[in-house]
Amino acid sequence: MRAHALKSVLWALAAWPLATGLRLLTLAVEWTSRVSVEGPGADYARPALYVNWHRYLPYLGIHHGKARRWLMVSRDAYMAPIVLWNQLHGVRIIRGGSGDGGQEAMQKMVARLRAGDSAFLAVDGPAGPALRVKRGCVEMARAAKVPIIPVGYTSHRGRFSPRRWDHWLFMRPFDTLRVFYGAPLFFDAEEALPVALERVAQGLAAASDSSENPGVP
Numbered sequence: 001m002r003a004h005a006l007k008s009v010l011w012a013l014a015a016w017p018l019a020t021g022l023r024l025l026t027l028a029v030e031w032t033s034r035v036s037v038e039g040p041g042a043d044y045a046r047p048a049l050y051v052n053w054h055r056y057l058p059y060l061g062i063h064h065g066k067a068r069r070w071l072m073v074s075r076d077a078y079m080a081p082i083v084l085w086n087q088l089h090g091v092r093i094i095r096g097g098s099g100d101g102g103q104e105a106m107q108k109m110v111a112r113l114r115a116g117d118s119a120f121l122a123v124d125g126p127a128g129p130a131l132r133v134k135r136g137c138v139e140m141a142r143a144a145k146v147p148i149i150p151v152g153y154t155s156h157r158g159r160f161s162p163r164r165w166d167h168w169l170f171m172r173p174f175d176t177l178r179v180f181y182g183a184p185l186f187f188d189a190e191e192a193l194p195v196a197l198e199r200v201a202q203g204l205a206a207a208s209d210s211s212e213n214p215g216v217p
Contacts, residue, residue, distance in 0.1 A: 008077040018081035023088045025173075026062050033175040037063075039207065041149040041181035047113050048184065049141045050120040052151045053131060053204060054166040055214065057122055059153050063179055065090030070112050070119035074126045075100045092117075097126055106140055113144035120151070123200065128165050131201075131210055138187055138196045147184035148200055152208020154178045160215040167214050182207035 041048075050069065052060050061071070068090050073083050074097035083093050094112075096105025109119050121140075123133045141148045153169070156176035160167040171177060182203045187196050204210055 011077040011080045015080040015084045019084035019088060022081070022085045026085075026089065028173040029059075029171050029175060030062065032173045033171065033177055035177045035179065037179045037181070039179075039181035040183040041151075042179075044147070044149060044181070044184055047116055047118050047144070047146045048149045049113060049137060049144070049146055050118065050149050050151050050181075051123045051137050051200060051204065052120065053208060053210065054122040054125040054128070055130070055160065055164075055168050056152050056208060057125075058168055058170045059155070059177060059179075060120065060151060061086045061091055062089050063153075064120045067118065068092060070094060070109060070117055072096060072105050072109055072119070072121060102136075106136060110140050110143045113140070113146050118146075123204070124166070130166050131212065133197045133200045133204075135193060135197060137200060138193065142187050142189065147186045148203070149184050150182035150200065150203035150207040152180055152204065154180075154209075160209075162213075169214070180207050 050064065064071070065086065066089075070092045071086060072094045073079055073086070075095045076097070083095070087093060094105050094108045096102050096108075113119060121137055123137045124130055137148060154177070155169055155171045157172040158169050158175060160169050185199055185203055201210070209215070
């Protein structure tokens with residue numbers, strides 16, 4: 001218990017320096033890069049749950065933050081810098097994850113969607129398996145009666161990280177970024193869950209690189 005408390009304090013102290021450094025880097029990307037937004041779901045004007053693979057969180061946090069969308073993030077202490085980094089570019093945070101307040105966090109997300117806000121979610125997060133859609137996104141969309149909209153992006157100068165389980169795609173200054181929104185996906189209560197999850201996976205495959213080794217010809 002004492003070690004856990006110490007770890008939480010250390011991560012809290014590290015949060016501001018790490019988050020500030022990441023924010024400065026992402027500001028450099030925003031100020032020097034060309035960004036285009038396109039796709040059938042880009043102009044959807046009602047509340048929605050936007051989903052992506054975990055590998056696309058680096059820029060989508062910045063992108064969704066401009067619209068003040070909500071994100072559910074694990075309560076683990078090491079996530080403190082990531083939470084603060086996202087908050088610095090406008091993302092609104094709900095803390096909770098698998099086995100640690102996850103159900104409560106999902107209920108809060110549904111409440112925000114029902115109230116007219118939008119949210120985004122990495123459907124294979126927080127720690128994989130990569131490229132496997134978890135059921136929470138469909139359950140939240142059904143409960144809130146909102147569509148799921150798959151999102152991804154390409155980065156001309158960025159590279160996928162082969163050392164990470166999710167192959168993060170981190171962008172660079174003077175980049176050319178293309179954010180693509182797939183078509184909105186609607187789910188009714190009668191649709192079998194495996195079928196709904198497969199539709200989400202197919203939507204993500206259409207909106208982003210969903211290969212196991214992205215960026216490899």
